[in-house]
Structures are given as structure tokens and as C-alpha cells.
Amino acid sequence: MNFNLQDYLANGVEYILNDAVRSCLKNPKESLFLLKFSKHAKKATEIRQEHAENGQNIPVFLIASITSSCNLHCTGCYSRANEECWDGEQLNQLSAREWEEIFRQAKEIGISFIVLAGGEPLLRRDVIIGACDFPEILFPIFTNGTMLNDDYLKLFDEHRNLVPVLSIEGDEEATDARRGDGIYRQLTDSMRSMKENNIIFGASLTFTKENLPDLLSNEFIDGLHDFGCKVVFFIEYVPINGETMDLAPGDGERELLFEKLMMLRQEYSDMLFMSFPGDEKTSGGCLAAGRGFFHINSMGGAEPCPASPYSDINVKDTSLIEALDSNLFKSLREGGILMDDHQGGCVLFEHKDDVERMLGWNDG
Numbered sequence: 001m002n003f004n005l006q007d008y009l010a011n012g013v014e015y016i017l018n019d020a021v022r023s024c025l026k027n028p029k030e031s032l033f034l035l036k037f038s039k040h041a042k043k044a045t046e047i048r049q050e051h052a053e054n055g056q057n058i059p060v061f062l063i064a065s066i067t068s069s070c071n072l073h074c075t076g077c078y079s080r081a082n083e084e085c086w087d088g089e090q091l092n093q094l095s096a097r098e099w100e101e102i103f104r105q106a107k108e109i110g111i112s113f114i115v116l117a118g119g120e121p122l123l124r125r126d127v128i129i130g131a132c133d134f135p136e137i138l139f140p141i142f143t144n145g146t147m148l149n150d151d152y153l154k155l156f157d158e159h160r161n162l163v164p165v166l167s168i169e170g171d172e173e174a175t176d177a178r179r180g181d182g183i184y185r186q187l188t189d190s191m192r193s194m195k196e197n198n199i200i201f202g203a204s205l206t207f208t209k210e211n212l213p214d215l216l217s218n219e220f221i222d223g224l225h226d227f228g229c230k231v232v233f234f235i236e237y238v239p240i241n242g243e244t245m246d247l248a249p250g251d252g253e254r255e256l257l258f259e260k261l262m263m264l265r266q267e268y269s270d271m272l273f274m275s276f277p278g279d280e281k282t283s284g285g286c287l288a289a290g291r292g293f294f295h296i297n298s299m300g301g302a303e304p305c306p307a308s309p310y311s312d313i314n315v316k317d318t319s320l321i322e323a324l325d326s327n328l329f330k331s332l333r334e335g336g337i338l339m340d341d342h343q344g345g346c347v348l349f350e351h352k353d354d355v356e357r358m359l360g361w362n363d364g
Helices: 005-010 013-023 028-053 096-109 125-131 150-158 172-179 183-196 212-216 218-227 242-247 251-267 320-324 327-335 352-358
Strands: 061-065 113-117 139-143 162-167 202-207 231-236 272-276 293-296
Touching: 028 096, 061 096, 096 125, 096 320, 113 125, 125 139, 125 150, 150 162, 150 183, 162 183, 162 231, 172 183, 183 218, 202 212, 212 218, 212 251, 231 251, 251 272, 293 320, 327 352
Parallel strands: 061 113, 061 293, 113 139, 139 162, 162 202, 202 231, 231 272
Antiparallel strands: none
């Protein structure tokens, strides 16, 4: 049985929604929202198809890093190592009004899903409140889970297009080892609160060569299921430098994940499983740079993906449509790098010298 991630993202919004509706049959409030959202998603698909007929590919997903601040210092954090997340004063960050304009443009061109990331996105309550006004878009909010208070639970209950996705590394020992003492307990407490309030939430699992078998175990998935988790994202570890390349998943891990995900989708019919970036071999290459998604950083730079923090255009100065046709994005899509094979982690990480050369950073 084949699973093509690119088709799933680019043409399969209905698949995602059907799985999500099925997983929420015992939650009338959530099911009603998803049925309404499915109508918006079908319209968005038609809009993307119209753009495609005019030679413009519009991805289903946008990843928006709405802040460079974070209240944690997780071991191996790519954003901190890459200086896209830092402590202290946050300069040149997009305002809530500017993010709302991005959301408006995304709706108009047919983007159905905007992942809110950071830093820690719950630090930007102003942006998240702005997202409430766009029920046509589903906003998965990738959070460390430490700031989920009663006010946020009320907001998520009233605005079902906001879906918290909690980052967890496995069991208590593994999670606290990377994220800090007591974080696992905070996460599980937050999960219980959301289950009690019938709020749909997901889990984000960063997998490496070392921890993938544990994350794929039925014991661990059963635990998430019992907490009420409905969506599970497997996020492939991206090395922060050459010294951590040995942790990056390779073809063996991708094959294991691919096979196990097919089984999990059958065994847990009330949960939705997705992988990012997924098995690139079955998806026709990396989906960055607008093929399946793209990234906007906290200062407005349009980047191929969060793991490739390079930009030659800023959405403060241009539209999303123009950003998708930036010289860097077009060069990546047309130059063959995204289709290249790689050892593990991220093809753009391995080709960062080539990406910098495209930007003229390595000239001479």
C-alpha cells in the first residue's frame, strides 16, 4: 500500500478532513466545526486549482514562526543553534496586524493550513487571537505545552480552528532530559485538561535514529490515545551541526516509519498520523520552497522551510504570491536539489553551501 505525502498535502485535504471527522464522532462540537471547515477546504482546493491552471503552484501548508522567543532551552534546539530563536529583546518581529494580513492573503490564494510555530507561539497571544478570525484556515499550534492556562483552554474551546500540538519526546525520562525537569508532568497535565474539556489536540514527536522504535511502540501510542490525543506528527530530526549527523534518520528509519505508520492508521482509526517531511522518495522529493509548504520567519522572511533559514524576499515588502515566486524558491524547485538523495535529516541541510551559493553568499 503506497502513501504519497505530496498528494496527501497538495490534493488530499479531503483525506485529512475525513480522517479528522472520523476521529471526532464522539465530539459533536468538533465534528460540527470540521464539517463547516470541509466546505472551506473544498473552496480552497478550487482556488489552488485555478492558480495551477495559470502556472502558479499554491501549497496547502504554510509554516509561520510567529516569535523568536521561547521560555525553554531544549537540548539540540535547531532554532537556537540557527539563531532563529534567542533570549532578550525581540527586534523587527512582525506585528499582529502584519500576521493577520498574511492570514488574509493565505485564505485568498487557497492555503488551508497554517502551522503556528516559534520559538514558543503561545507567547504571541495577540497573533493567536487574530487567527480566530479566520475559520477558513486550520491553525495547528506547535507548543511546548508549558503555557496552556485556563484562558487558552477557553480560547481553544471557543475557536476550533486553533489546534494545540504539544511537543513530547517520549516517556518522562526522555522528555525531561531534552526539555527540562518537570516538563513531562506539565504536558500530561495539559493533556488531561484538554481531554476533560473535549478540546482536540495533537502531539509532535521529534524522532532520531535512537528514539524512533520507542515512539512507534504501541505502548507509547496507547498512552497518547488514552490522554485523548487525536493527531500525531512525526518530525524528522534535523542536525544542528555536523557532529549530530549520526542522530539524523536514514533510509532504514524512514522505511520503518513508513511501514509502521500504515499499520497505525489501521489500528487507531480515531487518530490521525502524519510525518514531516515524510518519505521523500515516495513524495517525489523534498516539499519545501512551495512545492508542498514554505516558511515565514518571525521577521517576515520567506524561507524554503524552518530547517533551511535562507531568504531573498520579505513579506513586509511583497505578497505571498510574489514570495512563492522568489528567485531562491524558483531556483530550488527548478535546480534539482529538492529531488536529490541524502543521508538523512534534511536535503537542504546537506546542500546548504549550494543554497548559499544561489544567494550569492559564497561568490568568490
